[in-house]
Amino acid sequence: MTLQQLRYLCEVAKQGLNISAAAAALHTSQPGISKQIRILEDELGVTVFVRSGKRLVGITAEGKAVLAAAERMVHEADNLRSLGKELRTPDEGILTIATTHTQARYVLPPVVRKFSDRYPAVKLILHQGNPEQVADAVASGNADLAIATEAVAANPALLTLPCYQWNRCAVVPPGHPLLGQAPLTLQALSQYPLVTYDFSFTGRAKVNEAFAALGLNPNVVLTALDSDVIKTYVELGLGVGVLASMAYDPARDANLRAIDASHLFQPSVTRVALRRGHYLRAFHYHFIELFAPQLTQSVVQSALLGDAPDFVI
Amino acid sequence: MTLQQLRYLCEVAKQGLNISAAAAALHTSQPGISKQIRILEDELGVTVFVRSGKRLVGITAEGKAVLAAAERMVHEADNLRSLGKELRTPDEGILTIATTHTQARYVLPPVVRKFSDRYPAVKLILHQGNPEQVADAVASGNADLAIATEAVAANPALLTLPCYQWNRCAVVPPGHPLLGQAPLTLQALSQYPLVTYDFSFTGRAKVNEAFAALGLNPNVVLTALDSDVIKTYVELGLGVGVLASMAYDPARDANLRAIDASHLFQPSVTRVALRRGHYLRAFHYHFIELFAPQLTQSVVQSALLGDAPDFVI
DNA sequence: CACCGTTACGGTATCCGTAAGGATT
DNA sequence: AATCCTTACGGATACCGTAACGGTG
Numbered sequence A, B: 001m002t003l004q005q006l007r008y009l010c011e012v013a014k015q016g017l018n019i020s021a022a023a024a025a026l027h028t029s030q031p032g033i034s035k036q037i038r039i040l041e042d043e044l045g046v047t048v049f050v051r052s053g054k055r056l057v058g059i060t061a062e063g064k065a066v067l068a069a070a071e072r073m074v075h076e077a078d079n080l081r082s083l084g085k086e087l088r089t090p091d092e093g094i095l096t097i098a099t100t101h102t103q104a105r106y107v108l109p110p111v112v113r114k115f116s117d118r119y120p121a122v123k124l125i126l127h128q129g130n131p132e133q134v135a136d137a138v139a140s141g142n143a144d145l146a147i148a149t150e151a152v153a154a155n156p157a158l159l160t161l162p163c164y165q166w167n168r169c170a171v172v173p174p175g176h177p178l179l180g181q182a183p184l185t186l187q188a189l190s191q192y193p194l195v196t197y198d199f200s201f202t203g204r205a206k207v208n209e210a211f212a213a214l215g216l217n218p219n220v221v222l223t224a225l226d227s228d229v230i231k232t233y234v235e236l237g238l239g240v241g242v243l244a245s246m247a248y249d250p251a252r253d254a255n256l257r258a259i260d261a262s263h264l265f266q267p268s269v270t271r272v273a274l275r276r277g278h279y280l281r282a283f284h285y286h287f288i289e290l291f292a293p294q295l296t297q298s299v300v301q302s303a304l305l306g307d308a309p310d311f312v313i
Numbered sequence C: 001c002a003c004c005g006t007t008a009c010g011g012t013a014t015c016c017g018t019a020a021g022g023a024t025t
Numbered sequence D: 001a002a003t004c005c006t007t008a009c010g011g012a013t014a015c016c017g018t019a020a021c022g023g024t025g
Helices: A003-014 A019-026 A030-044 A061-088 A101-118 A131-139 A186-190 A204-213 A227-235 A282-291 A297-304 B003-014 B019-025 B030-044 B061-088 B101-118 B131-139 B204-213 B227-235 B282-291 B297-304
Strands: A049-052 A055-059 A093-099 A122-128 A145-148 A158-166 A168-172 A194-197 A220-224 A240-244 A257-260 A268-275 B049-052 B055-059 B093-099 B122-128 B145-148 B158-166 B168-172 B194-197 B220-224 B240-244 B257-260 B268-275
Touching: A003 A019, A003 A030, A003 A061, A019 A030, A030 B061, A055 A061, A061 B030, A061 B061, A093 A101, A093 A131, A093 A282, A101 A122, A101 A145, A101 A227, A101 A282, A131 A145, A131 A158, A131 A268, A145 A282, A158 A297, A168 A227, A186 A204, A194 A204, A194 A227, A220 A227, A227 A240, A282 A297, B003 B019, B003 B030, B003 B061, B019 B030, B055 B061, B093 B101, B093 B131, B093 B282, B101 B122, B101 B145, B101 B227, B101 B282, B131 B145, B131 B158, B131 B268, B145 B282, B158 B297, B168 B227, B194 B204, B194 B227, B220 B227, B227 B240, B282 B297
Parallel strands: A093 A122, A093 A145, A194 A220, A194 A240, B093 B122, B093 B145, B194 B220, B194 B240
Antiparallel strands: A049 A055, A145 A268, A158 A268, A168 A240, A168 A257, B049 B055, B145 B268, B158 B268, B168 B240, B168 B257
């Protein structure tokens, strides 16, 4: 049994039972992988893959157990390598963050700025996607941490920690009738066509719930995947935008007006998600702390060890 | 990085930083281990061992972290091999039990008998020792499970589950004055010299506590590591024995009489200890269930996953 | 002097890549 | 016809064991 063989096994499974694709991903040859997997299956006495003729078509029940163990080991090996790098060059490395548009565009910039000043030799990679994709990226090891607002709590392989609360505002063109009446009500809002986030996104559910609780049925004319698109269509006069408050910047959005709506909707909590068992380097912890000061390294570590219950900010 | 290298690393640490001993234990050559460890240290960029000239004299702080990861991986590899064997030949293998004398001599025989009938191809190995040694054997992987009564709960790497309660009896030669007076009292017992277990053993502490609670100071003239020794000295007239009830067998111990003492002492709980993260085969679970019927495979598995609180029989 | 780890060296086995074969979609 | 896994084969590499060397208690 070799770590190499286990890596091959995992990659083939990851690539959808395609040895050729696995070979390409690992920069090696198909026959090499094919043979090593055979050798491993021989040694363990377990056939992992169901073969139909000369094609892999499935994973046996036993194979799933083997695969799970193999993944743990490969992951541990990666951790060990990370540990080596950490000890050698603690301020160098790669920080991969999976996050949604709103975070990347409006919340992270000052954090990234501070982080880069402190760790100039750390390369930053931002993976953008919807909350589900973002969670998957961390679960599969493609990203070190995820920052998103919902749907990141489902996967048991992930640990999510609350970072900050936020709420929404309505945005309208200058001179819009809603600007006169204060404070804003859901009834008033529902008189206008609305432009807001796609359902899969940052707390969109809370918007729906608030209207539904009053028996209102708002006319949502457009849903978008990011705040900038929403603002663009509000500028065009398509309707009233319902945005995350941090996505409105009076200076940058001079041709829009915001109306506070935090009293209308349940607040949303943005969370950071980490993969359990994934080794985190000092700069990972530092980034998290820059983003959410209450999440110090020791807080995160004890949460990763499992003894911290879900806590609230 | 190779599994082999990690194995070497662990073995050297285990053998007290002695490469030669590790080589002997792994049936290979010193130079091979020496070189592979160098290569690993090079690759990780971490010096694991403190070298004084040409001698290993310690483990660096970083090395401890590396070693911990290495041990996890080696252990996982062993688990994977076990899994292979399990799937191939579920009824063959080796069951290594670490236990104390009393269990091995008086409690386990009928269990082992039933087990051997069901799994004739499983080789049984019994490691005998005091509770501390027994726990160490499991923690270090030298035994699959431990059965003992105390001091097995300390190690966080171990999971212990309660199996059954027991208490003590007094044993005396035929015609002893204590046989007339019923029921037995601690005051009566303390009139005679006592022969009982060594302090490190099966619930000896509870015996002391009971006497101390009444301000009595019994005269313990001999302590022993196993019940047979105690009975032998009682036969010689050295004193009154205080024994685990299951260690008295009226048929076999025809020249001794037992007096129930279960109302005098706190009951003791015999537990089975398992190493967290250690793969258990079907026959392991089956043995545990034969020993303690309430500990079915699913009960043990969910306890190993950590979600079961300590429960009582 | 005995013990221990490192270096040097040679043989062997393993692993990898190329090329060709057979099966499936 | 294209894709994909397997088998076969050759070369390079890495690993392991023996032998010799250099420190250390």
